[in-house]
Amino acid sequence: MATDNGIPMNLATKSIILAALWTALGPSKAQPHGVAKQSLPYLLPQEKWEAPVRPVLQVNCKGDHFRPVTSVATLPSDVRQAILRDGPIADHGERYQAGDVIIEKLPLRRLAVVAWARSRMFVAIEDGGGRGELELWTFARLGDQWRDLQLDRIAEAAPTSLQELLYQVCDGYPKPSPRPLQADLPPL
Numbered sequence: 001m002a003t004d005n006g007i008p009m010n011l012a013t014k015s016i017i018l019a020a021l022w023t024a025l026g027p028s029k030a031q032p033h034g035v036a037k038q039s040l041p042y043l044l045p046q047e048k049w050e051a052p053v054r055p056v057l058q059v060n061c062k063g064d065h066f067r068p069v070t071s072v073a074t075l076p077s078d079v080r081q082a083i084l085r086d087g088p089i090a091d092h093g094e095r096y097q098a099g100d101v102i103i104e105k106l107p108l109r110r111l112a113v114v115a116w117a118r119s120r121m122f123v124a125i126e127d128g129g130g131r132g133e134l135e136l137w138t139f140a141r142l143g144d145q146w147r148d149l150q151l152d153r154i155a156e157a158a159p160t161s162l163q164e165l166l167y168q169v170c171d172g173y174p175k176p177s178p179r180p181l182q183a184d185l186p187p188l
Helices: 011-025 077-083 162-169
Strands: 067-069 109-116 120-127 133-142 145-154
Touching: 077 120, 077 133, 077 145, 109 162, 120 162, 133 162
Parallel strands: none
Antiparallel strands: 067 109, 109 120, 120 133, 133 145
């Protein structure tokens, strides 16, 4: 069997090329036209089709002093413009459309917490609508502008504090103490 350029191609060669394309480009670009993902189990493990469970960030944050931000309005305009591209975002603690049943008109996303330092910023946004994902944005300050460098969508619980967010994204950041128990609630 030969290709248009005269190079012989057998099934093993095609499989190797397809696997290399999968590794380099990911599932959306490497999948051959007309081939369903279920028909390729011998080439690609099923886990490759799923979203990553852990954040891929492990940034060196030593020397950075972060402050928490819980309101979209207090973010720089460059950052607001980037994160609001997909629609409105409720501030930390406000109601939002967490599930997939629409009861009233609420934003589909809510700001979990922002870690803001002099030259970098991490923004964690809860993504509702039944998806249950966390958007983790990374911004860097270049001159007087903030540039979005990376957006990760992960199946992880939203951080509730600055310490939890930094533990997720910063390499070597100490694990936060466990969330306090609700033991001090008044008796019924």
